[in-house]
Amino acid sequence: MEASELRRAVEAGRATASELGLDVDDVVVVHDSDRVALHLVPCGVLARVAPLGHLAASEFEVEVARRLADGDAPVAELDPRVESRVHVRDAFAVSLWTYYEPVGSEIASTDYADALLRHHAALRQVDLDAPHFTDRVALALREVNDREHSPELPEPDRRLLSDTLGGLGAAVGTDRADDQLLHGEPHPGNLLNTRRGPLFVDLATCCRGPVEFDLAHAPDDVAQHYRGADHGLLHRCRALNWAMFSAWRWRRVDHMPDRDHWRVEGLNRVRAALDRCGPGRPEAGGAGTPVG
The missing domain is CATH 3.90.1200.10 (Aminoglycoside phosphotransferase (APH), C-terminal lobe)
Incomplete structure (x- = not known):
């Protein structure tokens, strides 16, 4: 994203999580492309934030995760503390996921x-x-x-x-x-x-x-x-x-x-x-x- 859009995306992710009662003192940009992934600290959330043009894709992704939640799929999960849906804020689509601390070793x-x-x-x-x-x-x-x-x-x-x-x-x-x-x-x-x-x-x-x-x-x-x-x-x-x-x-x-x-x-x-x-x-x- 352009710098100005990235700042707005970060604020949209922070504000969405805060309004849902999650504690956000800091935001770390994990990935920056056509949409961004943000690590929200200390609540342990990964916020995926995309322009509204990607709203349908964001909703589809959340639906896939919801369908897989009851199975044994090795996939990242939506944050269980909030409703499993896409939130719209300031022209951005925001979904909230569990943040997983990475392990350094290479996957065999x-x-x-x-x-x-x-x-x-x-x-x-x-x-x-x-x-x-x-x-x-x-x-x-x-x-x-x-x-x-x-x-x-x-x-x-x-x-x-x-x-x-x-x-x-x-x-x-x-x-x-x-x-x-x-x-x-x-x-x-x-x-x-x-x-x-x-x-x-x-x-x-x-x-x-x-x-x-x-x-x-x-x-x-x-x-x-x-x-x-x-x-x-x-x-x-x-x-x-x-x-x-x-x-x-x-x-x-x-x-x-x-x-x-x-x-x-x-x-x-x-x-x-x-x-x-x-x-x-x-x-x-x-x-x-x-x-x-």
Whole structure:
């Protein structure tokens, strides 16, 4: 967020918690992007604050958390001291979650896979209307094909991303027999190592698709410990994920830190993932950005 908007978001999070009877002496910004995560001290709350344009996503995330609350899902929980809903204040949507003190050690691949397996098992028990992952692929494809939205994307790389998103998106999304509710983006940044064990956060990305779409967000060695994974499908999903990641980085309005690095690295990761797909992969569409 811009500095002035961030100040307003911090105040919205603080004021919302205080009015609900929670003790807030200090606010620590944990994450700052299109929405922010705030650690409220000493009440032990994580406030997620987003502009009202993200209200529907915030409400969806809270609903997913509510549906999972009675199961054994390894996910962060809403704060039990206040009503489980999104609060609107000063043009911001505010939701209040339990804050988990992070544990410093790295999450082992076996524990990562176990958490994802348990999360998927819990999600299979939830009846929730969620978008299909191909909706996200289609949105990324529109961004790539709109030269006004991505004016700096070189044409060979535009063809690479367009072919990957269009071709693999259609191929992976055709067979929906094994689709289920997914986390959507269970990458390492969305898995906290806590005293309770690994817990997934950022439930707003919940969607439907094959479990391999989720697994493709995890480090490569996690898949070796996930029972029943289709590794051919996993390679295709990983290529799709990197193509979507790259599509967002080339948007004119993207503000990800180190964006120039990730523009190049993302395209390199797409090519590497496509090489692992073997025969039948989409055509690369040209040389584009060099690897290395």
